[in-house]
Amino acid sequence: MTRAGPPLALTLGEPAGIGPDITLLAWQRRAAAALPAFALLASPDLMRTRAKALGLAVPIETVGLREAAAVFPRALPVVDLGLPVGASPGRPDASSAPAAIAAIDRAVAAVTAGEASAVVTNPIAKHVLYAAGFRQPGHTEYLAELAGRHAGRASDDAPPRPVMMLWSPTLAVVPVTIHVPLARVPELVTRDLIVATGRIVARDLVARFGIARPRLAVAGLDPHAGEGGTIGTADRDVVAPAVAALVAAGIAATGPLPADTLFHEAARKNYDAALCMYHDQALIPIKTLAFHDAVNVTLGLPFVRTSPDHGTAFDIAGTGTADPSSLIAALRLAARLAGHAPAGETAVA
Ligand SMILES: NC(=O)C1=CN([C@@H]2O[C@H](COP(=O)(O)OP(=O)(O)OC[C@H]3O[C@@H](n4cnc5c(N)ncnc54)[C@H](O)[C@@H]3O)[C@@H](O)[C@H]2O)C=CC1
Numbered sequence: 001m002t003r004a005g006p007p008l009a010l011t012l013g014e015p016a017g018i019g020p021d022i023t024l025l026a027w028q029r030r031a032a033a034a035l036p037a038f039a040l041l042a043s044p045d046l047m048r049t050r051a052k053a054l055g056l057a058v059p060i061e062t063v064g065l066r067e068a069a070a071v072f073p074r075a076l077p078v079v080d081l082g083l084p085v086g087a088s089p090g091r092p093d094a095s096s097a098p099a100a101i102a103a104i105d106r107a108v109a110a111v112t113a114g115e116a117s118a119v120v121t122n123p124i125a126k127h128v129l130y131a132a133g134f135r136q137p138g139h140t141e142y143l144a145e146l147a148g149r150h151a152g153r154a155s156d157d158a159p160p161r162p163v164m165m166l167w168s169p170t171l172a173v174v175p176v177t178i179h180v181p182l183a184r185v186p187e188l189v190t191r192d193l194i195v196a197t198g199r200i201v202a203r204d205l206v207a208r209f210g211i212a213r214p215r216l217a218v219a220g221l222d223p224h225a226g227e228g229g230t231i232g233t234a235d236r237d238v239v240a241p242a243v244a245a246l247v248a249a250g251i252a253a254t255g256p257l258p259a260d261t262l263f264h265e266a267a268r269k270n271y272d273a274a275l276c277m278y279h280d281q282a283l284i285p286i287k288t289l290a291f292h293d294a295v296n297v298t299l300g301l302p303f304v305r306t307s308p309d310h311g312t313a314f315d316i317a318g319t320g321t322a323d324p325s326s327l328i329a330a331l332r333l334a335a336r337l338a339g340h341a342p343a344g345e346t347a348v349a
């Protein structure tokens with residue numbers, strides 16, 4: 001259960017959602033799940049109130065990041081952000097948005113300074129943060145912005161390009177476009193975007209996941225991958241040239257492949273990750289096959305970030321029915337990708 005090195009930094013997320021619930025439940029299962037030490041960046045009062053409401057006997061200690069790993073075996077270590085958190089379960093309140101954002105900021109500062117080994121985020125409600133002025137579509141893009149800000153102190157490099165991957169032992173998928181309206185997907189799916197995304201995925205599958213020669217399956221955009229240009233031309237004119245460019249770059253990419261037959265059991269044996277053209281093309285299959293095992297991993301960052309695959313689940317927050325499995329998987333995967341696997345576990349692939 002214990003691990004060497006600094007703790008994982010776990011963010012507050014949306015306090016009216018199930019983030020506090022699954023955090024308490026994950027800590028309770030720390031021994032059975034062989035969890036690495038983590039520190040929650042949140043309000044200790046919020047966590048005490050939620051633990052009481054759920055009837056969970058979870059001791060909560062307010063700590064600094066340096067003490068978190070030592071405290072973790074006996075109590076849930078919480079780093080107090082010192083910001084008000086007023087939302088109650090199932091009733092999001094924009095006044096909590098600054099605390100949710102501050103937790104992400106603090107987690108990135110900690111991992112950049114070596115005080116945390118990786119960032120694990122609890123789910124945020126995007127519309128709540130948008131209402132409070134948050135300008136990025138989600139964590140994925142905001143983490144890249146923060147990484148760029150930290151790097152910017154030392155270099156003039158462009159901010160990193162973040163790539164969302166949903167990973168599970170059963171399937172890994174990458175949405176090439178993420179939180180955009182479906183109507184805009186055809187204009188946003190460009191050859192350059194597919195190639196840049198594929199290159200980052202291939203690089204990080206080698207570097208972080210230890211897959212020597214990753215195989216990428218690239219889904220077509222249109223039905224039957226365009227049926228040779230007779231059901232749309234995007235697959236012939238955009239996706240196929242992108243796959244050719246990836247192959248020319250030495251990456252084992254195939255496609256465009258019809259998306260409707262890409263995810264059945266036999267097909268999944270042919271690739272390590274599927275590049276999909278839009279959010280639901282990627283997330284529907286993995287959430288159907290592996291809702292409680294899948295983890296959201298951001299590739300392309302200079303640090304490790306994982307998250308549960310699900311959202312805030314306002315409908316069940318504070319009821320005691322939230323399942324912490326995906327958060328547990330996210331904590332375990334973060335430790336493994338950061339090179340701090342619990343004893344006996346090293347490989348990810
Ligand atoms: N990484 C992140 O920050 C993410 C945030 N979201 C946000 O979550 C909010 C709600 O999104 P929805 O589409 O409703 O998806 P959701 O994942 O929050 O909920 C969908 C359904 O799954 C159930 N569910 C989710 N997680 C569960 C768990 N751990 N145990 C048991 N049941 C669970 C919920 O009760 C609900 O019925 C949105 O505002 C969205 O922006 C969504 C996905 C990821």
Ligand SMILES: NCC(=O)COP(=O)(O)O
Pocket residue numbers: 137138139140141283296307
């Ligand atoms: N649907 C996935 C999702 O919303 C996760 O987004 P992010 O906050 O991790 O960028």
